[in-house]
Amino acid sequence: MLKGSIVAIITPMNEKGQICRTSLKKIVQYHIKNQTNAIVSVGTTGESSTLNKKEHKDVILSTIEFADGKIPVIAGTGANSTIEAITLTKNLENSGIYACLSVVPYYNKPTQNGLYQHFKKISENTDIPQILYNVPSRTGCDMLPKTVIKLSKLKNIIGIKEATGDLKRVYQIQKHTKKNFLLLSGDDSTALEFMHLGGNGVISVTANIAAKKMYEMCKYALEKDFKKAKLINNELMPLHNILFIEPNPIPIKWAAWKLGLIKEHTLRLPLTPLSYNSQILLKTILNQSKKIL
Known part of the structure; x- marks a missing residue:
């Protein structure tokens, strides 16, 4: 089930910086309506690094509640401390979560063996x-294909979100892992090529505001109809590019607000609002993309 267009949703906040459940419910319903294949809650785009532990759990549980079994929910539970990552994961047992997305430990710069031991401990x-x-x-640390391949042999490690943009890794990982090991792109602009090489889908930022088109593009790609997929992707490419004009999730949150998907575009420091010049550029692309939004 975890194939195709998987959205890394934003975490909406009100003007005081508190979690806005009303906007969160609206976002989830938008993705159900537009056939998004799955939701990642509290990933990078969901500002996991600025939420406290209670908020982290509450946002994920609220997302599961609003999804109401109509769309799988994946929880971001990674941390740079192995113990913390285990705790975040265990807090969601029996919650209805479909899977967890666990990021490479950041700041520590562990060795490849350290990465293996970290994810092995979580798996256990x-x-x-x-x-x-x-x-x-x-993260400042690159998990190499040989480490991914080794981890793929563990009982409940089912796939990887690969966000290096290095397309050679699709073949390198796929060649040495079991057939059902998921390969998901973490880069919208190269996601179609990633799927053309054998990937199973994308965990997308663009899907926050162009859910239907991202679903259709991935659907055609999985059906091996790359001619139709490419036509759609060409329409989406200006969005793929402009949504990283400033660090994610700054532009996508502003765009979602501008399109009426959330009530406010509040972020928490050290993230700051989208600059005026970037607003002008992003607004231009949104206007040019009206037919696909």
């Missing part, structure tokens, strides 16, 4: 399926 302490998340641009 839960039965919830685990999806690895490799994003060196944010």
Whole structure:
């Protein structure tokens, strides 16, 4: 089930910086309506790094509540402390969560053996399926394919979100892992090519505001109809690019607010509001993309 267009949803907040359940419910319903294949709650795009532990759990549980079994929910439960990652994961047992997305430990810069031991320890302490998340641009540490392959042999590690943009890794990992090991892109702009090479889908930022088109693009790609998928992806490419004009989730939160999907575009420090010049550029692309939003 965890294939195709998987959205990494934003975490909506009110003007005081508190979690806005009303907007969160609206977002989840938007994705159900537009056939998004699954939701990642409290990932990078969901501002996991600025939520406290109670908020982290509450947002995930609220997402599960609003999904009401109509769309699978994946929880972001990674941390740079192995013990904390285990705790975040175990807090969600029997919650109805479909899987967990666990990021490579950031700041510590562990060795490849340290990465293996970290994810192995998490796997040993839960039965919830685990999806690895490799994003060196944010963590300062790159989990190499050989480590991913080794981890894929553990009982409940079911896939990886690979956000390096290195398309050679699709083949390198796929060649040495079991057939049903999930390969998910973490980069919207190269996601179609990633799928063309054998990937199973994308955990997407763009899908926050272009859910239907992202679903259709991934659907055609999984059906091997890359001609139709490419036509849609060409329409989406300006969004893929502009939504990273400033660090994620700054632009996507502003865009979702501008399109009426959330009430406010509040962020928490050290994230700051989208700059005026970037607003002008993003607004232009949103206007040009009206037909697909």
